[in-house]
Amino acid sequence: MAFEPVLLRNVGKPGVRQVAGYREAGGYKGLEKALGMEPDAVIEEVKASGLRGRGGAGFPAGLKWSFIPKGNDKPKYLVCNADESEPGTFKDRILMEQDPQQLIEGCAICCWAVSANTCYIYIRGEYVEQAEILEEAIRDAYANGILGDDVMGSGFKLDMYVHRGAGAYICGEETGMLESLEGRRGQPRIKPPFPAVVGAFGCPTVINNVETLCNVPHILERGADWYKSIGTDERNTGPKLYCVSGHVEKPGTYEFPIGVTMNQLIDTCGGMWRGAKLKAFIPGGASAAILPAKHADLPLDFDQLAKAGSMLGSAAVIVMDENTDIVRAVHRLAKFFNHESCGQCTPCREGTNWSELVLKKILAGKGNPGDAELILRICRNMGGTTLCALADAAVGPLRSLVQNFPEEIAAWIDNGGAGAEPRRYFAEEVLV
Amino acid sequence: MPTVTIDGREVEVEVGTNLIEAAKKVGIQIPHYCYHPRLSIVGQCRMCLVKIEGPPKLQTACTTQVMKDGMVVHIDIPEVHKAQEGVMEFLLINHPLDCPICDQAGECGLQDYSFKHGQAFSRFVFEEKRTYPGRERIPLGPSVVLNMNRCIQCTRCIRFTEEISGTGELGFFERGARTEIGVFPGKELDNPLSANVVDICPVGALTSREFRFAERVWYLDKKPSICTGCDVGCNVTAEHRRGAIKRYKPRFNPEVNDYWMCDYGRGTFRRYEELERLGTPAIAENGEQRPATWNDAIDRVHQSISQAPESAELAFLGTGFLTTEEAFLIARLADAAASPHRGVASEEGPTRTIPNLHGGISGSETSPNRRGAELAGLVAGDGGLGAAELMQGDGASRCDFLLVADGDPGSPLHDSEVVARLRQARLLVVMGWASTPLTEVADVVLPTATHAEKDGTFVNCESRLQRFRAAFPSPAGVRPAVEALADLLGRLHPDWRGLSTAQVFDRMAADLPTLAGLTFEELPAHGVELQAPAAVVGGGTPPAEDAHP
Numbered sequence: 001m002a003f004e005p006v007l008l009r010n011v012g013k014p015g016v017r018q019v020a021g022y023r024e025a026g027g028y029k030g031l032e033k034a035l036g037m038e039p040d041a042v043i044e045e046v047k048a049s050g051l052r053g054r055g056g057a058g059f060p061a062g063l064k065w066s067f068i069p070k071g072n073d074k075p076k077y078l079v080c081n082a083d084e085s086e087p088g089t090f091k092d093r094i095l096m097e098q099d100p101q102q103l104i105e106g107c108a109i110c111c112w113a114v115s116a117n118t119c120y121i122y123i124r125g126e127y128v129e130q131a132e133i134l135e136e137a138i139r140d141a142y143a144n145g146i147l148g149d150d151v152m153g154s155g156f157k158l159d160m161y162v163h164r165g166a167g168a169y170i171c172g173e174e175t176g177m178l179e180s181l182e183g184r185r186g187q188p189r190i191k192p193p194f195p196a197v198v199g200a201f202g203c204p205t206v207i208n209n210v211e212t213l214c215n216v217p218h219i220l221e222r223g224a225d226w227y228k229s230i231g232t233d234e235r236n237t238g239p240k241l242y243c244v245s246g247h248v249e250k251p252g253t254y255e256f257p258i259g260v261t262m263n264q265l266i267d268t269c270g271g272m273w274r275g276a277k278l279k280a281f282i283p284g285g286a287s288a289a290i291l292p293a294k295h296a297d298l299p300l301d302f303d304q305l306a307k308a309g310s311m312l313g314s315a316a317v318i319v320m321d322e323n324t325d326i327v328r329a330v331h332r333l334a335k336f337f338n339h340e341s342c343g344q345c346t347p348c349r350e351g352t353n354w355s356e357l358v359l360k361k362i363l364a365g366k367g368n369p370g371d372a373e374l375i376l377r378i379c380r381n382m383g384g385t386t387l388c389a390l391a392d393a394a395v396g397p398l399r400s401l402v403q404n405f406p407e408e409i410a411a412w413i414d415n416g417g418a419g420a421e422p423r424r425y426f427a428e429e430v431l432v
Numbered sequence: 433m434p435t436v437t438i439d440g441r442e443v444e445v446e447v448g449t450n451l452i453e454a455a456k457k458v459g460i461q462i463p464h465y466c467y468h469p470r471l472s473i474v475g476q477c478r479m480c481l482v483k484i485e486g487p488p489k490l491q492t493a494c495t496t497q498v499m500k501d502g503m504v505v506h507i508d509i510p511e512v513h514k515a516q517e518g519v520m521e522f523l524l525i526n527h528p529l530d531c532p533i534c535d536q537a538g539e540c541g542l543q544d545y546s547f548k549h550g551q552a553f554s555r556f557v558f559e560e561k562r563t564y565p566g567r568e569r570i571p572l573g574p575s576v577v578l579n580m581n582r583c584i585q586c587t588r589c590i591r592f593t594e595e596i597s598g599t600g601e602l603g604f605f606e607r608g609a610r611t612e613i614g615v616f617p618g619k620e621l622d623n624p625l626s627a628n629v630v631d632i633c634p635v636g637a638l639t640s641r642e643f644r645f646a647e648r649v650w651y652l653d654k655k656p657s658i659c660t661g662c663d664v665g666c667n668v669t670a671e672h673r674r675g676a677i678k679r680y681k682p683r684f685n686p687e688v689n690d691y692w693m694c695d696y697g698r699g700t701f702r703r704y705e706e707l708e709r710l711g712t713p714a715i716a717e718n719g720e721q722r723p724a725t726w727n728d729a730i731d732r733v734h735q736s737i738s739q740a741p742e743s744a745e746l747a748f749l750g751t752g753f754l755t756t757e758e759a760f761l762i763a764r765l766a767d768a769a770a771s772p773h774r775g776v777a778s779e780e781g782p783t784r785t786i787p788n789l790h791g792g793i794s795g796s797e798t799s800p801n802r803r804g805a806e807l808a809g810l811v812a813g814d815g816g817l818g819a820a821e822l823m824q825g826d827g828a829s830r831c832d833f834l835l836v837a838d839g840d841p842g843s844p845l846h847d848s849e850v851v852a853r854l855r856q857a858r859l860l861v862v863m864g865w866a867s868t869p870l871t872e873v874a875d876v877v878l879p880t881a882t883h884a885e886k887d888g889t890f891v892n893c894e895s896r897l898q899r900f901r902a903a904f905p906s907p908a909g910v911r912p913a914v915e916a917l918a919d920l921l922g923r924l925h926p927d928w929r930g931l932s933t934a935q936v937f938d939r940m941a942a943d944l945p946t947l948a949g950l951t952f953e954e955l956p957a958h959g960v961e962l963q964a965p966a967a968v969v970g971g972g973t974p975p976a977e978d979a980h981p
Contacts, residue, residue, distance in 0.1 A: 168607070190473070190495050338609060340607070341608035342607055343607050343609065343610070344587070345477075349585065350523065350526060354525060354556065368557075380518070381521065384490070385481060385518070
């Protein structure tokens with residue numbers, strides 16, 4: 001049975017950015033149904049669906065919502081994480097520009113479930129067009145009684161704001177985002193307390209990714225059982241957007257039941273670029289370990305990838321063919337993390353910098369035999385020692401370079417790059 | 433209270449105590465840079481990683497609070513040592529290691545922890561470390577210089593200006609490995625407490641403009657003392673080399689100045705450099721001062737008192753710079769001369785406020801011990817001349833004898849009009865350490881010790897009695913005032929001869945109900961709050977409710 005797109009079903013349909021068009025396409029049934037339910041029942045439904053966060057960590061969404069303390073006088077907030085800044089990720093962008101009402105509906109359901117009357121959509125600064133589309137859609141939702149003092153006639157009050165970021169990867173980390181939202185320097189906070197207890201403006205806050213929230217209307221409308229029937233197993237349920245980039249003929253955002261394999265994705269993308277062979281792929285964005293081609297038949301879901309030593313992350317699948325120089329690709333990623341480390345924790349601030357320097361030195365033909373070991377030791381000192389997960393993210397590609405592609409790094413160190421095979425192009429020229 | 437086990441040692445702590453403080457209680461130091469007991473906790477430096485049984489990863493001790501019984505913490509284990517080594521290595525790879533020319537060397541957190549937790553070799557093999565060209569010696573304000581190359585981004589200074597001084601001049605700029613600290617555009621690190629950032633900076637990034645290159649710190653002798661800048665009475669360490677004070681640093685006293693002191697107070701030792709020191713006693717004959725021996729000078733004063741006719745008026749004027757013991761001896765002299773004419777010269781100055789956990793402490797007098805001197809008895813008796821009559825009125829012209837003791841520069845005693853009035857006394861005896869307009873016109877000059885050269889007590893604006901000790905001996909020819917006064921008094925009453933400051937204090941404590949039960953040697957380290965009658969000892973400025981955030 002062919003898979004019917006769920007999240008992307010409205011892509012390209014005229015008029016769906018407006019409430020009227022979205023309704024015509026079947027929208028706002030989930031919110032209507034949710035408003036007729038007890039908030040706790042909504043949370044239970046989402047829990048039952050097995051929906052896991054699509055932002056990268058894969059934390060169960062319903063469970064996260066249930067952490068919001070009840071009987072607390074403080075206002076509660078939903079912050080939608082639209083700071084899509086993981087390199088290779090471009091799924092939230094499609095969702096926001098093609099079907100903004102779907103996101104508004106998902107946010108509204110979440111707000112109802114956790115009794116939040118205010119929702120912020122924190123969108124990355126570079127998404128100028130998407131921010132404008134969202135604002136237009138929010139205006140239309142206010143005009144049609146979806147937002148405002150009386151959401152769909154239920155008496156529930158909900159305000160929604162678009163907040164534009166200023167260009168920092170770290171503001172995609174949930175507490176860094178809260179700092180930025182509050183007008184401070186974007187750097188992660190100490191956890192605990194977790195945002196569910198002390199979040200935006202010191203109040204209980206749910207933070208969910210755009211794609212996570214876009215799943216919610218469908219869960220409410222069609223039920224948790226239907227949702228669970230999609231995917232590899234009960235821990236990996238629902239539809240998933242895969243952002244395929246790199247050496248394939250037709251890169252783009254593709255929707256599949258969670259757990260599609262690399263080979264299936266390549267086929268869907270029209271095969272490898274110019275028919276070359278697959279050498280490696282990053283399954284989940286810049287933070288994920290690079291896997292060699294032998295894993296191409298692995299279902300790309302949370303647990304299988306974790307078992308393989310990588311992660312689904314944001315499902316930004318970066319495909320590298322046989323002509324890719326993995327060392328250069330990893331150097332580019334190390335440069336990214338060095339640029340984006342917020343600088344507060346010592347291991348991340350210094351480790352991301354040092355690791356980039358080591359790779360740069362290797363690429364300048366000045367590598368030493370001990371450098372692979374050195375990279376691993378930098379990784380060991382960086383990983384798990386910091387406030388947030390950025391250092392762990394930086395460790396992902398570095399460690400996989402040494403562990404999964406030892407021959408690549410050895411070729412550079414032994415021959416100073418001179419003996420390495422001629423390369424037509426490098427990953428850094430393809431990664432945008 | 434919950435119990436936590438740290439490296440096998442159990443300690444009971446209050447709920448919410450963090451692990452660094454809990455470990456301190458059992459004598460275990462958890463290394464840290466960004467943590468400071470009075471600043472918000474940021475958990476950034478990652479130096480305090482420890483193993484807590486339960487969570488898989490190491491946790492920062494500063495951010496971990498003991499909430500309930502049963503937490504088990506390991507510090508002295510290889511896993512933690514490796515983490516400490518790792519953080520040290522990260523901190524050092526881009527640190528200039530210019531210790532030979534760095535002011536912080538000898539009291540540097542990086543140096544100390546390198547020895548204790550670091551490794552002796554470097555795997556960082558690049559020619560160039562990260563530098564901040566042009567930011568090696570940036571004056572951030574009147575008191576502080578920044579060398580960004582040495583900064584380890586602990587943000588203590590930033591948090592100090594945000595949370596303690598409340599002025600917020602400093603911030604983080606840039607990001608990642610290029611992160612730097614600096615003043616916000618158009619601002620200057622110029623607040624009364626600014627130099628404290630130098631003390632809390634664990635490395636040589638922030639240095640004091642006052643102290644820069646003045647002395648290598650390992651040559652300094654460090655002695656506990658009390659600041660004489662105002663009547664707050666900040667506890668300080670007087671750091672000197674061979675009797676030349678090089679700097680004052682705040683000394684922790686939670687009841688007074690906590691960890692801090694003001695920039696003005698730090699500079700007060702300069703008076704010992706700027707003013708000419710009195711070296712020998714002098715006696716004036718026919719209007720000209722000639723050097724004299726101590727014995728002759730004391731004799732002269734003694735005779736003036738003992739041989740004064742019944743009708744003679746003798747007056748005794750002290751200042752707020754006297755120690756309580758000195759004031760007590762002068763009051764005893766006045767008693768011996770049966771004189772009601774006595775007073776303490778003091779002056780209101782700018783209000784200086786030091787934040788502490790009790791809402792801050794504010795002093796507004798220019799001398800440290802007006803209250804102590806008055807408590808000791810330098811208050812005019814019935815019909816007696818007080819400080820105001822002697823200095824502002826024509827009281828001195830009625831005096832046959834006037835002893836003025838210990839006026840520091842800045843004291844109102846050196847105003848030319850005041851000097852002229854005091855000079856109207858028929859015999860003017862001046863005790864002090866510096867050559868001032870008043871000593872120049874005196875009939876007898878007695879050179880005495882500076883406060884750094886003597887023991888004593890001060891009573892501050894909140895009536896707290898605090899003890900301090902001599903940091904170094906007086907130069908030859910100079911005697912501590914207590915010694916000189918005991919000598920003088922001993923010629924009138926032999927049982928006062930040769931008394932030490934401690935003995936004087938103990939006699940005073942026996943005399944004054946306010947000091948009942950106290951002995952000099954057993955005064956508590958943080959001082960004693962005196963239950964003083966308000967008429968004698970001023971109550972001080974009531975602390976503001978929310979002066980401390």
